[in-house]
Amino acid sequence: MRAMVLNETRRPLELRDVPKPKAGRGQLLVRVSTCAVCRTDLHVVDGELPDPKLPLILGHQIVGQVEEVGEEMWEGPERPDSRGTKAAPTFAIGDRVGIPWLGWTDGDCWYCRSGRENLCDNARFTGYTPDGGYAEFTVADARYCFHLPDRYDDVEVAPLLCAGLIGYRSYRKTGNARRLGIYGFGNAAYLITQISLYEGRDLFVFTRPGDTKTQQTAKALGAKWAGGSDEMPPEKLDAAIIFASVGPLVPAALRALAKGGIVVCGGIHMTDIPSFPYADLWEERVITSVANLTRRDGEEFFELAPRVPIKTKTETFPLEEANITLDRFRAGELKGTAVLTIAE
Ligand SMILES: [Zn+2]
Numbered sequence: 001m002r003a004m005v006l007n008e009t010r011r012p013l014e015l016r017d018v019p020k021p022k023a024g025r026g027q028l029l030v031r032v033s034t035c036a037v038c039r040t041d042l043h044v045v046d047g048e049l050p051d052p053k054l055p056l057i058l059g060h061q062i063v064g065q066v067e068e069v070g071e072e073m074w075e076g077p078e079r080p081d082s083r084g085t086k087a088a089p090t091f092a093i094g095d096r097v098g099i100p101w102l103g104w105t106d107g108d109c110w111y112c113r114s115g116r117e118n119l120c121d122n123a124r125f126t127g128y129t130p131d132g133g134y135a136e137f138t139v140a141d142a143r144y145c146f147h148l149p150d151r152y153d154d155v156e157v158a159p160l161l162c163a164g165l166i167g168y169r170s171y172r173k174t175g176n177a178r179r180l181g182i183y184g185f186g187n188a189a190y191l192i193t194q195i196s197l198y199e200g201r202d203l204f205v206f207t208r209p210g211d212t213k214t215q216q217t218a219k220a221l222g223a224k225w226a227g228g229s230d231e232m233p234p235e236k237l238d239a240a241i242i243f244a245s246v247g248p249l250v251p252a253a254l255r256a257l258a259k260g261g262i263v264v265c266g267g268i269h270m271t272d273i274p275s276f277p278y279a280d281l282w283e284e285r286v287i288t289s290v291a292n293l294t295r296r297d298g299e300e301f302f303e304l305a306p307r308v309p310i311k312t313k314t315e316t317f318p319l320e321e322a323n324i325t326l327d328r329f330r331a332g333e334l335k336g337t338a339v340l341t342i343a344e
């Protein structure tokens with residue numbers, strides 16, 4: 001099969017003919033239709049995340065069709081109902097399937113046993129430790145795959161699998177915040193904006209200073225205020241989510257919070273956070289981060305997304321152009337989430 005392979009970090013991917021994977025026990029063999037490109041893919045290529053499997057097939061927002069179902073799906077020491085989540089979905093040959101970042105957990109560590117499988121000590125992450133979706137086929141553990149809402153086609157739905165899911169987890173961490181700030185108006189922010197407006201929040205969007213075009217886009221979507229990240233909002237915020245990987249935004253967001261407010265860092269990587277006076281954290285302000293996702297996040301999100309309905313903005317590229325896609329993403333030249341189209 002054709003695959004775009006990362007042989008070493010800080011090098012372009014290589015188009016190669018590699019053996020088609022086989023579905024092991026409990027796994028699905030999936031013919032990949034689309035795979036959306038995530039900023040995490042860039043962090044892996046750029047060597048900003050530790051110890052990726054090499055060589056590696058990137059990609060963890062995969063939409064495809066089940067081609068083969070591995071044997072003995074639910075037998076073995078780990079039972080799908082022992083995780084504090086709903087019984088896992090089942091798949092048949094021909095079903096459409098979504099494969100997210102969380103690819104496997106042990107089901108057994110303290111985190112898994114306390115409903116926090118996103119923090120599992122032994123988790124495997126699609127397109128990072130096992131291979132992902134920049135290829136014609138991939139395999140995935142069926143218990144971590146999702147059925148996808150019918151209202152979306154394979155291109156539209158792909159960005160929901162990470163930007164949507166991790167964005168949703170970040171958003172849920174803000175509790176019932178009425179005045180919500182968002183720093184960094186990229187793919188995840190665009191999706192979460194739609195949910196927060198649907199749920200009646202007052203939205204304050206922060207962009208790069210001087211980026212009036214993005215500020216106008218945010219206002220047109222329904223943000224109450226939009227401005228530069230160097231500005232203070234007209235009201236104090238109950239919560240702020242930072243989607244940009246820019247550490248100095250953390251103390252900036254903290255200064256914009258009301259008492260008891262929370263700053264949620266939604267990315268997997270961020271530059272260093274500068275020091276700030278304790279007075280900015282005082283009065284029970286909180287800084288937290290979001291790591292990965294749980295299957296429950298996915299179930300909730302894919303139930304909610306079509307009701308809003310969340311719309312995605314995408315730009316498609318053929319698999320062979322993955323390097324061009326990553327370069328354009330890095331340079332901030334994309335008009336929507338890049339989606340690689342793979343099956344005819
Ligand atoms: Zn675990």
Ligand SMILES: [Zn+2]
Pocket residue numbers: 038039040041060101162163
């Ligand atoms: Zn991602």
